[in-house]
Amino acid sequence: MAPIPVSPISVGHIDDVQELRKTKPSCIPQRFVRNRAERPRFSMINPPSCKNIPVIDLSKLQKGNKDEFQAELLQLSTSCQDWGFFQVINHGVEISLLESIEKVAMDFFMLPLEEKQKYPMKPGTVQGYGQAFVFSEDQKLDWCNMMALGLEPKSIRNLKLWPTKPANFSETVEAYSREIRKLCKNLLKHIAIGLSLNENAFEDMFGAAVQAVRMNYYPACPRPDLVLGLSPHSDGSALTVLQQGKGSSAGLQIFKDNKWISVQPIPNALVINIGDTIEVLTNGKYKSVEHRAVTHKEKDRLSIVTFYAPSYDIEVGPMPELVNRNNPCKYRRYNHGEYSKHYVTNKLQGKKALDFAKVKNTHSLN
Ligand SMILES: O=C(O)CCC(=O)C(=O)O
């Protein structure tokens, strides 16, 4: 008799957060209630002295005169080095496409649960509908429903997990992802120039880049002070592009100078962040930054997140140009596919995943 496949992971019952919300619970189920230290403290967010994350005007890098180009390039390098996060305006992605992706994502989340559950996210994977990064029965859960899809290269697509509803879902995700791919290449080109590297340095190294999209839906929560929309983490990607639903509450927070800072959405801008892979490639000059999502008492929130990373068969390690006596090599070389596997098979826990790549016993570790 053929052995019955048994999932080695037991995650217990996971409530669907939108369904839970519909029941208007008077108290939050314990699995969502964070330990005290992890709870968001809204009174501590964004003191008046704290600025919003930097803004990059991509049109100045593409069509600006020489002075505008240099000034914007400097702003880009500084944003990558000091913040690891920025918003990009005049990014070249049509507003109508931003609206279409938001519509299909929203329409998807509004489908009946049975329809969404036709594409279940299996424990230990990050494709399909459900909660990702859950590995045990006692792990706290995020106040979020996710739909995650692998896109490029075509070999990582799992079409069984692509919804057939709402109408135009696949076409829209594909069209959107093509444009976001162009944006990532464009940004990486300018990031390379800002680092005095060949403009194609990243592009040439990445091979057939991997791209995945994750739609996050955070229903309003009666006790935003007790839960997290998404646990603190850095992204395993090279670059991440995040679109926030129009009119959504502010929900994304980044950890900077030992404080959580709330990112104030700018209409039609896209939020970009440096992922672990760029941290390694730049030998820590540009760092991936820990971030999380919090919820709102009355408003739901949608985010559409694209991860852009090198091909799985690529070897990643600090670029020789960025390693020198003052900045000795901080990360080992490894296969990017192995890192991706490591990343998706561990719970989100700040920047812990990157320990995988850190060289032990150097004085300059941070
Ligand atoms: O929804 C957000 O603002 C954060 C999403 C995020 O960080 C992610 O999906 O990796």
Ligand SMILES: [Fe+2]
């Ligand atoms: Fe993230």
